[in-house]
Amino acid sequence: MGGLPGDLTPTEAQVANLVADGLTDKEIASQLDMAPKTVENHVRQLLRKADVENRTKFAVMFRA
Numbered sequence: 001m002g003g004l005p006g007d008l009t010p011t012e013a014q015v016a017n018l019v020a021d022g023l024t025d026k027e028i029a030s031q032l033d034m035a036p037k038t039v040e041n042h043v044r045q046l047l048r049k050a051d052v053e054n055r056t057k058f059a060v061m062f063r064a
Helices: 010-020 025-032 036-050 055-063
Strands: none
Touching: 010 025, 010 036, 010 055, 025 036, 036 055
């Protein structure tokens, strides 16, 4: 994991990788067999932890 500290849960790490790959919440939910709302919650938490306001900035920071 590039720019995030190691304080991600295993599920957050999976979601983070897929967000950084450009997948939508619906696509991530399908791949990880979880509800889209659950993915939304994980993404919101990831953005908060990374202190960024959108997925694009998150992806750039995560892959750095």
